[in-house]
Amino acid sequence: MDISVLFFGVLAEITGTSRKHYRDIKSFGDLKERIRDDFPEFVHYNFRIAVNNKLVNEDPLLSPGDTVAYLPPFAGG
Amino acid sequence: MHLINGPVTPGVISEIVAKGGENQECGAHSLFLGQVRRDQVDGKFVRAIEYSVYEEMVIPEADKIFKSIMSEFDDVKTIEIIHSKGLVKAGEISLLVMVSAGHRDHASKACAKAVELIKKKLPIWKKEIFEDKSGQWRGNE
Numbered sequence: 001m002d003i004s005v006l007f008f009g010v011l012a013e014i015t016g017t018s019r020k021h022y023r024d025i026k027s028f029g030d031l032k033e034r035i036r037d038d039f040p041e042f043v044h045y046n047f048r049i050a051v052n053n054k055l056v057n058e059d060p061l062l063s064p065g066d067t068v069a070y071l072p073p074f075a076g077g
Numbered sequence: 078m079h080l081i082n083g084p085v086t087p088g089v090i091s092e093i094v095a096k097g098g099e100n101q102e103c104g105a106h107s108l109f110l111g112q113v114r115r116d117q118v119d120g121k122f123v124r125a126i127e128y129s130v131y132e133e134m135v136i137p138e139a140d141k142i143f144k145s146i147m148s149e150f151d152d153v154k155t156i157e158i159i160h161s162k163g164l165v166k167a168g169e170i171s172l173l174v175m176v177s178a179g180h181r182d183h184a185s186k187a188c189a190k191a192v193e194l195i196k197k198k199l200p201i202w203k204k205e206i207f208e209d210k211s212g213q214w215r216g217n218e
Contacts, residue, residue: 008131009202010214050200053134069131069200073216076128076160076201077111077172077192 001025001064005035009072014041028062035070047072078139078158080130084169085110085159093157097177103154105181107188111172113165121207125166126215131200135160142194146176149190152183156191160201 003025012018015038025031036042050069051060062068081089090110097106116123143156154177161171174191178184196217206212 006131008129008200009204012129013214050131050134053131053137069134071131071200072202072214074197074200075203075215075217076199077196077217 001062001066003031003062003065004067005031006067006069008069009075010045011039011042011047011070011072014045015039025062028060028068031062031068042070045072078136078143078160080132080135080160080162082161082163084161084165084171085173086170089159090170090173093159093173093175096157097155097175100154100177102179103177103184104179105184106175106177107181107184109172109174109188109192110170111192112170113167115167116205118205118207118213121209121211123167123205124208125164125206126171127164127204127206127212128160128162128171129202129204130160130162134200138198138200139195142191142198145194146187146191150178150183150187152179153187154178156187158191158195160195160199162201164206 003022005020007015007018048071049056052067113126157175159173165171174188176184176188204212204214
């Protein structure tokens with residue numbers, strides 16, 4: 001399935017983009033591995049995951065066309 | 078909740094305060110203004126903060142904050158939140174929260190609680206920009 005991935009804060013700076021599309025994704029675990037291969041530096045950072053603008057736990061079920069966001073710790077205010 | 082490009086200006090602040098007067102059931106408005114601080118880090122001064130926001134998520138998360146405050150403090154009538162995105166210089170305002178209530182007790186407690194929730198729950202990030210134009214991402218301690 002096709003998945004859009006959004007990156008924010010320091011993670012957007014590492015990737016050099018705020019959005020990237022991934023094709024032929026089988027599961028969230030599969031997506032996680034692809035992102036880890038593309039951006040090995042991510043291992044040094046804390047982040048949470050949102051799917052379609054909602055925070056999710058460790059291993060969410062993905063559907064075609066979903067948007068997955070990588071969110072570093074929030075720092076508003 | 079509103080996002081604005083750049084600082085929350087004195088003009089915007091006075092508009093919000095004036096709007097508070099429209100609700101004549103209220104006897105108290107508690108106003109919080111968050112300002113960009115000219116911190117010194119490793120001998121360099123912060124010149125500005127660059128805010129980035131996950132806009133599709135920030136509005137529903139702010140709605141959850143409104144609901145949580147309204148259910149905890151039953152005297153609260155309205156809550157206004159304005160947060161900056163983009164560049165805000167040291168000394169400028171990046172966050173406004175105004176809570177209007179029947180009486181001062183709930184107004185001030187609810188305002189403090191709203192600010193805590195905004196810092197914890199809203200998907201917003203800040204990068205400190207120093208006078209030499211270098212930068213560093215910063216979390217909320």
